[in-house]
Amino acid sequence: MEGTLKRSDIARRLQEELCLDPALSQNLINSILKHMIDAITNGESLKIKNFGAFHSHVQQPRMARDPQTLAPVRLPSRRIVIFRPSGAFRNAVAGAPANFTGIKLPSKRRSASEGSPPESELLTDGQWSKMKLLCPHPGAGARKGIEKNRIFLEALLWLVRTDSPWSHLPPVYGRWQTVYKRYRVWTEADIFVWLFKACADDPGMQFKLSSGHIIDLKKPKKPGLRARPNGFVN
Structure with missing residues (x-):
């Protein structure tokens, strides 16, 4: 099955396989899910043979950064749900046919044929290693947040090196409005x-910031990344 399996799909299968009334099938599913949610909410572990186990976990207070202002904020304690698949479940997924069609996630980069520069022309691992520790840290253990910093910088490099307006940013880098807001916050900070100082000795990263513009020193006659997109409204 492709796409997303929904509650109504399970009810329909019950109806077809057990010859149940449609309303009864839906009520059965709703009742089962309610019992599961109530158990987890009350702090109980929920185990389903050959499927997996659900349990709640209290996440301790921690420090993070406000995504708009980058100011440090304290996140309160909260309870989260953790699911651990069973061995049978993992084996079933691992043994799925090679032609299995799962959810298609967007690639972080496009190939040159799709309008983006080749990967080597954006941000190399060596350049990123110099910049990573200087970027605002999203919080302890937030590995995905750190990777988003790299994608954000690659988005800016794509805009500068292709002399493209903000609105032409490929979707793989995220919404251009979001990228611009983050760019403005980083510029003000x-x-x-x-x-740029960290990569000053790298010939592939010769840039400077001038009046809110990122300018490629290898193309000094180009206007660089505009500080404010045309028609942008806060």
């Missing part, structure tokens, strides 16, 4: 000044 002088983060790019430190990033």
Whole structure:
């Protein structure tokens, strides 16, 4: 089955296989799910043979950063749900046919034929290693947040090196409005000044920040990344 399996799909299968009334099938599913939710909410572990186990976990308070202002904020304690698949479940997924069609996730980069520069022309691992520690940290253990910093920088490099307007940013880098808002916050915090200094000896990263514009020093006659998109409204 492709796409998303929904509650109504399970009810329909019950109806077809057990010859149940449609309303009864839906009520059965609703009742089962309610019992599962109530058990987990009350702190009980829920185990389903050959499927997996659900249990709740209290996440301790921790420090993070406000995504808009980058100011440190304290996140309160909260309860989260953790699912651990059974061995049979993992084996079934691992043994799925090679032609299995799962959910298609967007690639973080496009090939040159799709309008983006080749990967080597964006941000190399060596350049990123110099910049990573200077980027605002999303919080302890937030590995995905750190990778988003790299994708954000690659989005800016794509815009600068292709002389493209903000609205032409490929979707694989995220919504251009979101990227622009983050760019403005980093500019006001002088983060790019430190990033460019860290890579000053790298011939592939010769940039400077001037009046809110990122300018490629290899193309000094180009206007660089505009500080404000045309028609942008906060």
